[in-house]
Amino acid sequence: MTQVFVAGPVAWNRLVQLERLPDPKPHTVFARGHRAVLGGTSAGKALNLAALGAAVTLRTVIGGDEAGRAIAGALAVPGVEVIAEVVPGASEQHLNLMSADGGRVSIYLDLPELGYPQHDDRALAALAAADAAVIDLAEHSRPLLAAARRAGVPVWCDVHDYDGAAEYHRDFVEAADYLFLNDDGMAEPDLLAFLIARVAAGSRAAVATLGAQGAVAVVGGELHRVPAVPVDGVVDANGAGDAFFSGFLVAHLGGADAPGALAAGAAQAARCLASPGLAPGRP
Numbered sequence: 001m002t003q004v005f006v007a008g009p010v011a012w013n014r015l016v017q018l019e020r021l022p023d024p025k026p027h028t029v030f031a032r033g034h035r036a037v038l039g040g041t042s043a044g045k046a047l048n049l050a051a052l053g054a055a056v057t058l059r060t061v062i063g064g065d066e067a068g069r070a071i072a073g074a075l076a077v078p079g080v081e082v083i084a085e086v087v088p089g090a091s092e093q094h095l096n097l098m099s100a101d102g103g104r105v106s107i108y109l110d111l112p113e114l115g116y117p118q119h120d121d122r123a124l125a126a127l128a129a130a131d132a133a134v135i136d137l138a139e140h141s142r143p144l145l146a147a148a149r150r151a152g153v154p155v156w157c158d159v160h161d162y163d164g165a166a167e168y169h170r171d172f173v174e175a176a177d178y179l180f181l182n183d184d185g186m187a188e189p190d191l192l193a194f195l196i197a198r199v200a201a202g203s204r205a206a207v208a209t210l211g212a213q214g215a216v217a218v219v220g221g222e223l224h225r226v227p228a229v230p231v232d233g234v235v236d237a238n239g240a241g242d243a244f245f246s247g248f249l250v251a252h253l254g255g256a257d258a259p260g261a262l263a264a265g266a267a268q269a270a271r272c273l274a275s276p277g278l279a280p281g282r283p
Contacts, residue, residue: 002054002253005127005153007144008042008136010060010075011092012067015238021099032100037238038074038278039094041158042136044242047279048268050079052250057126059083059119061112061140063091083123085140089113102211102237102273114140119147131253132156134245137172145175154178154204158245161185164194173198178252179206180245192216192223205258207265209244214266219258226262229270239278244269246279 017032038047046058058075062068062084068091075082090110097105124147127133133148134156135141148155157176159169161184173179179198183191195206195218207217214227247268251261271280 002132002250003057003130004049004054004132004134004249005057005059005123005130005148006042006046006049006134006136007059007123007127007138007141008040008045008134009092009138009141010038010040010043010058010062010071011094012070013037013039013094013096013238015096015098015236017098017100019100021097021103021105036070038071039096039238040092041160041242042134042138042141043071043075044239044278045134045136045158045246046075046080047077047277048239048243048246048272049250050077051279051281052246052268053079054246054250055079055081057081057083057123057130059123059126059141059144061085061087061114061138063087063089063110063112065090067091067093067110081126083120083126087112087114096238098237100234102234102240104237112140119144124151127151127153132178132249134158134249135172135175137169142171145171149175156180156245156249158241160241164190174201177204178249179203180209180241180248181207182209182241183211192218196223205252207248207262209241209269215244215262217258217262222258224258224262226259226266229266231270231273234273236276237273240269240272243272243279 093109095107128151156178157172158180163185198206244265248265251264
């Protein structure tokens, strides 16, 4: 069984469904619905990886509040072992405004109060035994980039809407053996040039998701593209990028070539878009 170590943020989110995202001016809109759910990119990856048959250890930080207890309960699923540092105060929480066409604005409401959490022996042992180390953007996961390097475990990083310059992302970009991002921060041709440059700098693969236009990857000096899998009605856009990442990772570790891994990522993203929650089959 594929063993994956994931480190990074989890959250408890309030999702508000709107017909379209609000214009930037004072006005009133009516929601189509709202609910509180598990969120956070590392939670999305852990649930999608487990749904695809991987054994996942998720190392994260939650607060000692009601939201933290809700997060822990939502992550108690087969295939996911959670190592959570519980800190005083609030857990990470977002307010996500969701449009009918899949658009999203995420408003951070709370973040855990952190110093530099210590990563216990159990987390480091799980990291050393993993086939892949997924280290997501967060201060509390940043030290695990070096730990994964020391353990000789390939590092997978998702830098989301990185614009090619933000200092916060730099450690993750430079440490990644497998680098993922979306096209929110850069558009072609700058995005393609960035992917090519990262592989030239030492990454084994650099992948960018392009929303409805599919995805593009540079692997071994070759450029590959895959179209998005059509979805008849987006149910929930949360977790789609994490689903793509997870589909690619599991397919790659299973021996798929770059086009096959891209296709697996696109298929898992479509399944996620067509279902509620962060991963298909996960409420």
